[in-house]
Amino acid sequence: MKHLNYKGYTGSIEYSPEDSMLYGKVIGIKGLISYEGETGKLLEEDFKLAVDSYLSDCKQNGISPEKPFKGSFNVRISSTLHQKAALLAMEAKTSLNNIVAEAIRLHIEKEEV
Template sequence: MMEYKGYIGKVEFDDEAEIFHGEVVNTRDVITFQGTTVAEIKQAFHDSVEDYLDFCAQLGHEPEKPFTGKFMVRIPPDLHRRIYSSARIAGKSMNAWVIEQLKQSTAFVH
């Protein structure tokens, strides 16, 4: 994984073609890049993000932000009830309680 301007690039190596290829994974827009060396793939990633931002500017469109801050998830009703009850017991809103739990479980990820 690589990060540039908030965009996260995932890179894979194609052994047959002997090339690195990647894509930005935290936007719905399609942003891809490729290179034959680590230096090339990093530069291609940065160039692709810059090209995307320039393209959006030329069209007068706002580039898609990597994250909106909204997280929608479907869960079983019983788990929903348990989360709600746990939040109430902790004296927090369900949103605040879930954020706290997610922060604790992802503390090692930057």
């Protein structure tokens, strides 16, 4: 397992040799939600407690919790690559968004093999 998952939140798994502790933070949001544990089981338990505490605090304070990986992000590329991708999308009668999404999907599938 490379990441922890709970209620739509993803957490990192790190190790501190100085402390002999596992630790991590929720990724994909701006806020800091961190957790730790001496074993994998304790790390996972603290991760779930941290997410539950975050969601409870948001509810108590009447604020919407951050949604990780909303499905939109900015991509900065050269103007030449932007032009080529836009023209390819136009010729394929699809959107630039679809071209980018497909390229990412193909790259991830290649890495997962």
